[in-house]
Amino acid sequence: xxxxxxxxxxxxxxxxxxxxxxxxxxxxxxxxxxxxxxxxxxxxxxxxxxxxxxxxxxxxxxxxxxxxxxxxxxxxxxxxxxxxxxxxxxxxxxxxxxxxxxxxxxxxxxxxxxxxxxxxxxxxxxxxxxxxxxxxxxxxxxxxxxxxxxxxxxxxxxxxxxxxxxxxxxxxxxxxxxxxxxxxxxxxxxxxxxxxxxxxxxxxxxxxxxxxxxxxxxxxxxxxxxxxxxxxxxxxxxxxxxxxxxxxxxxxxxxxxxxxxxxxxxxxxxxxxxxxxxxxxxxxxxxxxxxxxxx
Amino acid sequence: xxxxxxxxxxxxxxxxxxxxxxxxxxxxxxxxxxxxxxxxxxxxxxxxxxxxxxxxxxxxxxxxxxxxxxxxxxxxxxxxxxxxxxxxxxxxxxxxxxxxxxxxxxxxxxxxxxxxxxxxxxxxxxxxxxxxxxxxxxxxxxxxxxxxxxxxxxxxxxxxx
Ligand SMILES: Cc1cc2nc3c(=O)[nH]c(=O)nc-3n(C[C@H](O)[C@H](O)[C@H](O)COP(=O)(O)OP(=O)(O)OC[C@H]3O[C@@H](n4cnc5c(N)ncnc54)[C@H](O)[C@@H]3O)c2cc1C
Ligand code: FES
Ligand code: FES
Numbered sequence: 001x002x003x004x005x006x007x008x009x010x011x012x013x014x015x016x017x018x019x020x021x022x023x024x025x026x027x028x029x030x031x032x033x034x035x036x037x038x039x040x041x042x043x044x045x046x047x048x049x050x051x052x053x054x055x056x057x058x059x060x061x062x063x064x065x066x067x068x069x070x071x072x073x074x075x076x077x078x079x080x081x082x083x084x085x086x087x088x089x090x091x092x093x094x095x096x097x098x099x100x101x102x103x104x105x106x107x108x109x110x111x112x113x114x115x116x117x118x119x120x121x122x123x124x125x126x127x128x129x130x131x132x133x134x135x136x137x138x139x140x141x142x143x144x145x146x147x148x149x150x151x152x153x154x155x156x157x158x159x160x161x162x163x164x165x166x167x168x169x170x171x172x173x174x175x176x177x178x179x180x181x182x183x184x185x186x187x188x189x190x191x192x193x194x195x196x197x198x199x200x201x202x203x204x205x206x207x208x209x210x211x212x213x214x215x216x217x218x219x220x221x222x223x224x225x226x227x228x229x230x231x232x233x234x235x236x237x238x239x240x241x242x243x244x245x246x247x248x249x250x251x252x253x254x255x256x257x258x259x260x261x262x263x264x265x266x267x268x269x270x271x272x273x274x275x276x277x278x279x280x281x282x283x284x285x286x287x288x289x290x291x292x293x294x295x
Numbered sequence: 296x297x298x299x300x301x302x303x304x305x306x307x308x309x310x311x312x313x314x315x316x317x318x319x320x321x322x323x324x325x326x327x328x329x330x331x332x333x334x335x336x337x338x339x340x341x342x343x344x345x346x347x348x349x350x351x352x353x354x355x356x357x358x359x360x361x362x363x364x365x366x367x368x369x370x371x372x373x374x375x376x377x378x379x380x381x382x383x384x385x386x387x388x389x390x391x392x393x394x395x396x397x398x399x400x401x402x403x404x405x406x407x408x409x410x411x412x413x414x415x416x417x418x419x420x421x422x423x424x425x426x427x428x429x430x431x432x433x434x435x436x437x438x439x440x441x442x443x444x445x446x447x448x449x450x451x452x453x454x455x456x
Pocket of ligand 1: 033034107
């Protein structure tokens, strides 16, 4: 039988030492909703599992310097129950909340969703759009990097062997800012995104967009930022011309594959449609219209 | 490979067991502790037959390592009734014939208990979404939902005709 060891360190230093000292593959464990499935199927064969959940601060949400800090391993159900975070970042919260069932929500985390490296990971476009910063710890100390620098390909990240994510920092929100996430799936629950789209933006008092970030999921080997789609929004209200330009920019950025969930043509078209719908919800929310409806 | 020693509270009683790292909490409950009520339908988090409540949260025990149970408090289907007296959720599942083969039932009952602990007055839509991770191949869900709504009413002290 395999010789798989387990450790649940209670400090960052101990966790880093364990990861650095392991001679074979060492895997960080948060909620285990990806890792346990992969262990079972034999897709990953680690020698050591380092459970991070006992590290102080890795589960929980706090406010700091006007922004929110979310512990890397905080389960979806805990994030969703946080009223302040949900008010400021409804799109990020709804994206995480879309993951799996009630049971999965009891365990699934932002760090696991990001580091599992699926291009269709639901919370990742919202995290990218939010301009979130990952606080990464390792033998060389602590570094803060934009989340979009973490995934490098399906199942791959830029993190070194002895590194893991401790927490995510969300920037302070100017007035009239909000975000939204939509995914397209053929069912209503428990499915993997055909396309996902996250939009975060800020409006001025007249409803003109002054800042925007747009990210797409499931249309490339990683979740991608779409600067051209953001540029289509900035300086404009959400009129028909803006929507058409946004749609075109999203379609141009989409470089999907064909698989059982959708063909290249279908995914590309959906990328445009979702970008429009997601932006419309984010605009409404930023303007203070509750339950933002699609235009 | 040395086994890990784990101590947890299972259905209100302190419990100690030895397990290997790769054993899931479901494996441990069934094969080591001898609580075979929780079922393995898929072992991949999709079916909910293995649902247990861990430190107040509904989880799939097939997606938790046995070693992660250290220091936690776990409720399984065996801990839902009080002695011989069925919990209202169990009673309503029987009354409404909300089971056929019964394989999904332990998970559904634990999940329903967790729902009603958190939200004593769910709408039917809320109940359906909450239970979306509990698959049943037999009932078509309708009787399950009727049992859940009736159990909720009973637990709130309302009598439904
Ligand atoms: C039934 C089911 C339904 C699902 N539905 C969805 C869905 O709708 N949408 C979706 O996007 N996903 C879905 N998933 C996948 C999974 O639930 C998510 O990706 C989840 O967010 C993973 O988080 P976790 O904490 O469980 O990760 P884990 O399984 O603990 O870890 C996943 C990966 O990330 C690494 N990792 C974990 N924490 C860290 C850290 N702090 N630093 C660095 N690396 C880390 C691990 O080593 C591992 O490689 C589903 C899974 C199941 C079983
Ligand atoms: S056996 Fe755990 S969800 Fe199916
Ligand atoms: S009663 Fe047979 S699976 Fe639900």
